[in-house]
Amino acid sequence: MPTLTTDDGIDLYYEATGEGTPIVFVHEFAGDHRSWEPQVRHFSRRYRCITYSARGYPPSQVAPDPERYSQERWREDLRCVLDGLDLTRPHVVGLSMGAFATLHFGMRYCRQGVAARARSLTLAGCGTGAHPAVHGRFQSDARALAAGMKRDGMAHFAATYGHGPTRVQFRNKDPRGFEEAMRQLGEHSVVGSSNTMQGYQGRRPSLYELVDAIAAIDVPVFVMTGDEDEPCLEPSLLLKRAIPKAGLAVLPKSGHAINLEEPALFNRLLQEFFHQVEAGRWSARDPVAVCPSIYGPAGQPEQSNTQLPYGRP
Numbered sequence: 001m002p003t004l005t006t007d008d009g010i011d012l013y014y015e016a017t018g019e020g021t022p023i024v025f026v027h028e029f030a031g032d033h034r035s036w037e038p039q040v041r042h043f044s045r046r047y048r049c050i051t052y053s054a055r056g057y058p059p060s061q062v063a064p065d066p067e068r069y070s071q072e073r074w075r076e077d078l079r080c081v082l083d084g085l086d087l088t089r090p091h092v093v094g095l096s097m098g099a100f101a102t103l104h105f106g107m108r109y110c111r112q113g114v115a116a117r118a119r120s121l122t123l124a125g126c127g128t129g130a131h132p133a134v135h136g137r138f139q140s141d142a143r144a145l146a147a148g149m150k151r152d153g154m155a156h157f158a159a160t161y162g163h164g165p166t167r168v169q170f171r172n173k174d175p176r177g178f179e180e181a182m183r184q185l186g187e188h189s190v191v192g193s194s195n196t197m198q199g200y201q202g203r204r205p206s207l208y209e210l211v212d213a214i215a216a217i218d219v220p221v222f223v224m225t226g227d228e229d230e231p232c233l234e235p236s237l238l239l240k241r242a243i244p245k246a247g248l249a250v251l252p253k254s255g256h257a258i259n260l261e262e263p264a265l266f267n268r269l270l271q272e273f274f275h276q277v278e279a280g281r282w283s284a285r286d287p288v289a290v291c292p293s294i295y296g297p298a299g300q301p302e303q304s305n306t307q308l309p310y311g312r313p
Helices: 033-043 071-084 097-109 135-152 154-163 168-173 175-186 190-201 211-215 230-242 263-278
Strands: 003-005 011-017 022-026 048-052 091-095 120-124 221-226 246-251
Touching: 003 071, 011 033, 011 071, 022 033, 022 071, 022 097, 033 048, 033 175, 033 263, 071 097, 071 190, 091 097, 091 263, 097 120, 097 190, 097 211, 120 263, 135 154, 135 190, 154 175, 154 190, 168 175, 211 230, 221 230, 221 263, 230 246, 246 263
Parallel strands: 022 048, 022 091, 091 120, 120 221, 221 246
Antiparallel strands: 003 011, 011 048
16 A cells, blocks of 8 residues: 655555656545546546545544644645655645645745745635634634534534535535545544544634735646635635636536536646646736736625634535
């Protein structure tokens, strides 16, 4: 079983398929390395596809201490994958929690003034809980979900969280694919998942607090979201406006897990992005087209004393 070891001693399981320019896929909270199967089958014909299970997701090692799970650690685990497999400037593709890790990787390792560690970054379904009006509620809900997993187990979690308002689109379109995804979610480690929810999801900062670092990302970025993934719509616009080399695609009638829900469309859009990047045609936004504010016409949002529901992914 292929594994690599992070710089803090955690073994991560990975799979490598195909040959060519590398693509590293970074999975969401409800997924694991298997969640990228439609992308691996498509892109491994021309690329070297790397998938891995995050710490806490078997067959990767499950650390029992929640303090070993954090936004910074996920960023560095991604770096350790690149280092461990000797990957030179791969395309990095993240979904949801994996998109947050990819974004933070870009903020540290692809910023202006440094030699970029990635060829491009794809941020799909990025932003749940990030808006100031819902950020506090998201963090408290994450802690409650972590406690619920420990109390009720993963099967119950998959049957509840897995059927949330941004996942029913997948269920309605592809019942068989949805059933497989929920079965895999139910197989996850209670300890690893609850620690991830408590240590990473429950403590990650709001994107709206990081706009200067986000704006300094200096590689091509592709932001993707479903139009019914309500928690990610506003943050996706923020990312598009803030990052000079960002493009945005909104998939119609789609929820959160867009790589599984609409695999053909997702793959086609991603492939076109890669081709544009590799041809040197994905450039920064024309200064004539720069928007007056990255926050939109309403201006910078403020932290609300009354935290609104954010719409669980």
